[in-house]
Amino acid sequence: MTPHIARYSTLSIALAMLFTQPTLASPPGQHPPQVPVMHSIEAFREAVRSGGPGKDGIPSIDRPRFQAADQATLSDGDKVIGVYHRGQARVYPQRILVWHEIVNDELGGDALSITYCPLTGTALGFKRGDTEFGVSGKLVNSNLVMYDRATDSEWPQILGVAIDGPLANQGLEEFRVFWTTWGAWKARHPETEVLTEQTGFVRNYRRDPYGSYNPVTGYYAPDSRRLFPVMQRDDRFPPKTVVFGVRGPEGALAITRESLRNEGVIDVVLDERRYTIIHDPGLDTGWAFHNPEAVEIQAAELTFTAAGVTGPGIASLEAVNGFEAMWFAWAAFYPDTYLYEGQEVP
Amino acid sequence: MRPLARIILTMLARPAMALAITGVMVLYTLLYLWLTGDIAGGGAGGWNATFPAWERAFQSRGPFQFEPVGLVSMGALVWTFSPLNTVLAATMGLLVGLNAVAGWWLWRSPRQCGLGGSSTGLLALIPAFLAGGACCAPLILIWLGLPIAGALVGVAPVLVPVAVLLLLLGLWFSLQRLARGEGLT
Known part of the structure; x- marks a missing residue:
């Protein structure tokens, strides 16, 4: 190999290494x-x-x-x-x-x-x-x-x-x-x-720029206004009212926190698919399940542990993700959402 | 340009004017840092200062907003200190101070010289004060409960340069008029 060929080969390899970015895998x-x-x-x-x-x-x-x-x-x-x-x-x-x-x-x-x-x-x-x-x-x-x-x-x-x-x-x-x-x-x-607050950045972690949750003030207050336009507006509740939202292949479901707290267990059928939402009084949130066998769940028989909710019938349910959201945002993303406000409301 | 520079030096050489310029500059700097959120509440009392992130001094957070490098607690107040934000605020504060004093000087000048009654310098202060809050307009509007914050976000990036430009223009006009009447005041 002549010296200049060796030189060009080395240069090509170096350039290739320089321009080859490490490929990061996409999220699953x-x-x-x-x-x-x-x-x-x-x-x-x-x-x-x-x-x-x-x-x-x-x-x-x-x-x-x-x-x-x-x-x-x-x-x-x-x-x-x-x-x-x-x-x-x-x-x-x-x-x-x-x-x-x-x-x-x-x-x-x-x-x-x-x-x-x-x-x-x-x-x-x-x-x-x-x-x-x-x-x-x-x-x-x-x-x-x-x-x-x-x-x-x-x-x-x-x-x-x-x-x-x-x-x-x-x-x-x-x-x-x-x-x-x-x-x-x-x-x-x-x-x-x-x-911990050792995040690698300097921020004033004692202050929330939008308001406060303890007590609820500022942007987080239920009646306060939203800041940015939405794709769909729905004024059935004040904008920042918190609802518990569940999504399935056939649509979206929003449950008011009051109805979840009051009823303990809520069954909703969405396009022939049955969902059971269970209130967790300890964490004050919901556990959502797909309930294909229409199993009756009794709130009084349930126990809440670190791993989740246990009790008769729970094993036959399939867990579905659910999360709290401000009503205006849920309604903007899911304008056709089913809304559950409690049994007494038709 | 030299006559204009001489006017500025004359202003700074007069203790009352220099004091007024410095006072306006300090007040504006504090107001800007407060409105953009660098200085805020949340302090636990006492005095404490740590500077753990000097490497982020030139890292941008948004239009004309840079990462803080340190945290200074002063009683009930907390200052997340960014050198570039502070220099930007102080520079704009200096321009506001010079505009205010030059405007006041023109206004106080005898009318027969054709100098009195100018409001050019004072008018230039409006965009400067607006720019102070521009970077965090949405946050300010949250406090005010106004729903137009979203619309203002789009113009926020141009407010600081527009404010600096208007302040420089206002100062230039004021200084020119003062230079024309130099020796009469």
Whole structure:
């Protein structure tokens, strides 16, 4: 080999190494998505708008650090987002997540993203595979639009389906996260780990720029106005009223918190598919199930443990994800939603 | 340009004017940092300062908004300190101060010189104060309970440059008029 050939070969290899980006795997997806998409993808794209900060201007937490429950300086009434995955409990204080919106975490050997949108009051968990999610700085129906760092596809959090980029029309795999209070979570999971303020960023974690949940004030007050336009307006409730939302292949279902608390167990048939929603008095949230065999569940016979709800008939149910959301946002994403307000209302 | 620079030096050489310019600059800087959220409540009392993130000094958060590098607690107040945000606020504060004092000087000048009664400098203050809140307009509108925040987000990126431009124009006009009447005041 002559010297100049050797030189060119070395140069080519060096250039190839320089321009070969490490390929990150896409997040694990569902094609077609298992959740309803009630507007066209094009309509969603047209409804996207800037939320103010730029891409990653609201920085996700990519190296979260945790502390033991007894070291946390939280009040019992403080809102938290809890996760129980493969026998391990972690909790993410709302007053930290309001500044970051996404935590790219690992729990029980799985790569997970815990996401929270303050403007729609929604906390959802997504499996992220070998990539991470970041905050795009865009909003649709006031809801956080995430992007994945492998393909730069854009995913509205509530929708859980990409509306732009190479993965458009693909759904994400969700897992359950809990919107509850520190006191309730600690009672259910005394061994929980708590996200610390050592996020790698400097923020005023004692102050929520939108208002307060303890007590409820500012943007979070039920009657306060939304900030950004929505694709569908529904004034049946004040905009920030919290509903418990469940989605299935045939549609979406919203349940008022009052009816869930009062009735304990709610059965709803959506297009011949039966759902059973069980109120968890400890965490003050719902557990949603598909109930194909129409098993009758009695609230008085149920027990709530760290792993979830147990009791007669529960084993025959299939768990479905559910989450709390501000009514205006739920109705904007799911204009045809079934609304359950209680038995006395026809 | 030299006569204009001389006017500025003259203003700064007079203790009362220099004090007024500095006062306006400090007040504006604090107001800007408050409106954009760098200074806010949430302090636990006492004094404490940590600077753990100097490497983020040039990292952008949004239009004309940079990552804080440190956290300063002062009693009930917390300042998430970003050097670039502070320099930007102080620069705009200095321009507001110069405009205010130049405008006041023109207004106080004898009318027969054709200088008195100018409101050019004072008018330029309006966009400057607007720009202070522009970066976080949605947050301010949340406090006010107004639903038009979404519409304002689109114009937020241009408010700071427009404010700086208007302040520079206002100052230039005021200084020109003062230069024409130099020696008469």
